[in-house]
Amino acid sequence: MIPLHINVKDKNVLVVGGGKIALRRLLLFLEEGANVIVVSPEVVVEIKDLSNQKKLLWLEKKVELSDLEHAFIIIAATNVPAINEWIAENAKINQLINVASNAEKGNVIVPKSIKKGRLTMSVSTNGASPVLAKQICEQLSLQFDDQFIEELDQMYKIRMNKKRKN
DSSP: OOOOOOOOTTOEEEEEOOSHHHHHHHHHHHHTTOEEEEEOSSOOHHHHHHHHTTSSEEEOSOOOHHHHTTOSEEEEOOSOHHHHHHHHHHSOTTSEEEETTOGGGSSOOOOEEEEETTEEEEEOOTTSOHHHHHHHHHHHHTTOOHHHHHHHHHHHHHHHHHHHHO
8 A cells, every 4th residue: 555645625435334433534534625424324423413513414324335336435434344344345446445344455544644734644554553553643743843833834835936936
């Protein structure tokens, strides 16, 4: 696998499952402006609240083949590994699929990431230890203080001004 940062603004992201893992993953996509659809008979209260606030669409049902149809990215995060694997097996070849219960069944891993201004840091252990990935990412982020983040923002502004002039 290669690390990529993908612009998901206005892209359809399907999250199958309604638990804490599904919530953590969908919050990442909502923050980046994706159109999030959750398919699950039951969801945690936070997902229900986001649905009530019209920040995502919750389909209160079991996943069906037709649900996978228009998704750019699919997050299979149910508490039933067989369902997650069924989702991965039925995704189209050009869809990105993350299987929370077994990373090897998907073609995308969602790394631990931290954003500070324009700086985004991502760490993955390729499914070996999400806890360790989180610890490493948090330790890395401590190396960059507010002054660094401000300087990075200034670098961006200078770069954009140069691009406009060319």
